[in-house]
Structure formats: C-alpha cells, structure tokens
Amino acid sequence: MAETRELQKIACPSCGSKITKFGRFDRTLVCPACGNTIINPVAETRKEDMPERMIPFTTQEGDFESALVNTLVNQDYVPKNVFQAINTGNVFRAYLPMYLYEGTYQASWSCESSYSDQEVKISDSWTDNSKKISTKNVKKWRPQNGNASGNFGFLCLANESADDLPQELRNFTSQFPYDVMMSKKFDPEMLGEEDSNLITIPRNADETLVWQKHGKNLVDDTAERAALDQIGNQEIRNFRASSSCSLTTKGEYMLVPFWFVYYTYDNQKYNFMMDGTGQHYSYTYPVDQEEVDFVNGKEKIKNIVKWLWLLLFVVWYLSNYGVAFAYLAIWIVAKIIVNKKMNKDIDDRLAESRNARLSAASTLIPRPTPRPCAGWTSPPW
Secondary structure: OOOEEEEEEEEEEOOOOOOEEOOOOOEEEEOOOOOOOEOOOOOOOEEEEOEEEEEEOOOOOHHHHHHHHHHHHHOOOOOOOOHOOEOOOOOOOOOOEEEEEEEEEEEEEEEEEEEEEEEEEEOOOOOOOOEEEEEEEEEEEEEEEEEEEEEEEEEEEEOOOOOOOHHHHHHHHHHHEEEOOOOOEEOOHHHOOOOOOEEOOOOOOHHHHHHHHHHHHHHHHHHHHHHHHOOOOOEEEEEEEEEEEEEEEEEEEEEEEEEEEEEEEEEEEEEEEEEEEOOOOEEEEOOOOOHHHHHHHHHHHHHHHHHHHHHHHHHHOOOOHHHHHHHHHHHHHHHHHHHHHHHHHHHHHHHHHHHHHHHHHHHOOOOOOOEEEEOOOOOOO
16 A cells, blocks of 8 residues: 655645645645735645655756746846846746656657669660660669667656646656656655745646557657668658657655746736756747847848849840859859858857847846735636
8 A cells, every 4th residue: 555645735725726745735835826925725635655766856946946047147148138128927946746657668660761773764866766764863662670678767747736737837848858866765854845935736636547648659760760860861752660668766755946937018818937957948939020020030031142144144145155154153242242241241240149138148137036816806817
C-alpha cells in the first residue's frame, strides 16, 4: 500500500482558485492566482499518496526574474520601453504532479529515396545514316527500408482540473522531457513546507488514461524521428513507419517544479514560464510593430534589387551583348552593396533596441504588494 501524506486545500475567497500543498498553510497566505492575502485560511484536509520520486527546485525567484528579463532583452522586436511599462503579476511557484513513462521502442520504416541517373537516347541523324547519342540526368526513385530502436523517457501531467493551472502552463507541461540526472527519491523535506508561497498541485488523472492520451503518440513520434535520422538528408517520398514499445516504468508518480507569471504591456497580457531547474522556457511577448515594419521594408528593398536581373533580357533585346553584360556586372555589384547596406541597417536597428532594453532592465517594476481580499472575481486563468 502506498504511503500517504496530508494534503491541505483552501479556496481563495476573492477569485475562487483552489490552493493545495503538503503540510500546513501559514496564518496568512498570498493567493498565487490573484495576489490577494488570505488571513487565517480554513483548509480541507485529505490523505494523498506520496510521490515515488521528485525533481527539486534548483532555482530561486531571482533566477526566474533574471530569466524573464534576459529573454525580453535578447528577443528581437520587443519594444524598447518594455521595462518602463511592464507590470508583472504574482509569480506562480508550484510542484506539479507528473507521470513518468520509460521503456524501449522498435520501429520498422520504408520509403522511396531519390537518386540521379543518366538516361541515354539514341536517335537517327537527319543528315546521314549515323546514329546520334545524347544523355541527360534524370531523377529516379528506389525503395528503401530499415529498423530503428532505442530508449525513451518522458513526463506527462497528472492533473486534469482546468481551475488548478493556467492553461498556458498546462499546455507547456502536458508532455515534458525527463532528466534522469535531476530526479531524486521523494523526500518531504525538499517540499519546502515552511515556504507559504510554494504550493503543490494535486494528482487527479489515471496513469493508464494519461498514457493512452499522450504517451503512445510521444513514442510514435520518437520512433519516427529515429527512422528519419537513419535516412538522413536524402530526398524521400511515401515514407511509412510503424512502431511498438515496451514499458519499463508505467506512470510512476512524481512531483516536478515549475515557475509561471503573467505580465502586461499596453493592456495586453503575456506570460513567461520555466521549469524549476531552469532548463526549459516558454513565453509570449509584445511586438514593436514599427520595428517589424522597418525590417520588412529593408527586406523588400533587397527583394526588389534581387529581381532586377530580369531586366537583363530587356536590355539584351534593345541593345547588344556588350551592354547586356555591362548591366549584369552593375547588377551584381549593386546587389552585393544593397544587401550589405540593408543587413547593416537591420542589425544596427535591432542592436540599438536590444541595448536600450538592456539599459532599462534594471528598472523592472517590482512585484505588486499583496492587498486584502475583497469581492469575488473569476480566476485569471
């Protein structure tokens, strides 16, 4: 029988979000969804199976904030004033329930790959009785097949309650790579029960159903990628692959750490999320449309110059070979100069914006101070 541990759950009186964690809540708690302070929360308690393994947090909130800042600094087309106008919400820091699936796969594949061959044509000459022989390169196809095998390991989210997680975080974590080096045997001491801002999302999905929904497709994709890796860069058609797998770990219950935050810019909501080891990110960001238009304009000029070579035929038709070759030489030189100038303009503009964001990064607005609960609103996710 699996060992159990006490899981406490409260509902935020302001936004209605459910907050759960192993261990006891403090007398005051900040809701990770709406940021309001809950005083003397009344918790429901139930016994929950303890996870078999976990991946502990190896990053702090400062690491998460630095990752957000660095991402916005280095992402092209982010507005230069993003750090003057940004408003960050409450940082969501939680252990998410995941199922671990490990095993081996085998795949059989077949396709047709292209190759170049010479086609010889023999024809009668119109001027004498001799034969005329000509050759040309033709593309042909030949059958190819093989087998691929290997190991797999991945994590799938073990929670199906829409209200427990922001949808963006749910999408990010529904299927996730497994890092065996970061995985440890479950230790309650690593949960940080004294940290009132660290919550634990409950498990409420069956491991067999999760495997049927996500796992088999992930194995098929892994096997297909392995088959395509064997084929390499060949041109192929009619590719087919079939795979089977053998599970050695079927739905081992784990806790995996994640960070998430919403932020707003110009009244639009964006998000940034990161796993608790700092290896994987996902985010959305505001776009400076003026900068996009500037770059598109420069690319348009490059394309116009690129297609000016077509005027060569007009010049050739209206003048002579000498003028046509002179035009060709001028076009080649002009294309090189224009491309170099346009690329420099683009690089300079993007670098200027990047440096402006870097200079302003230190002014990132701190997280808002939590305020007492009041009223009832829908959860922000």
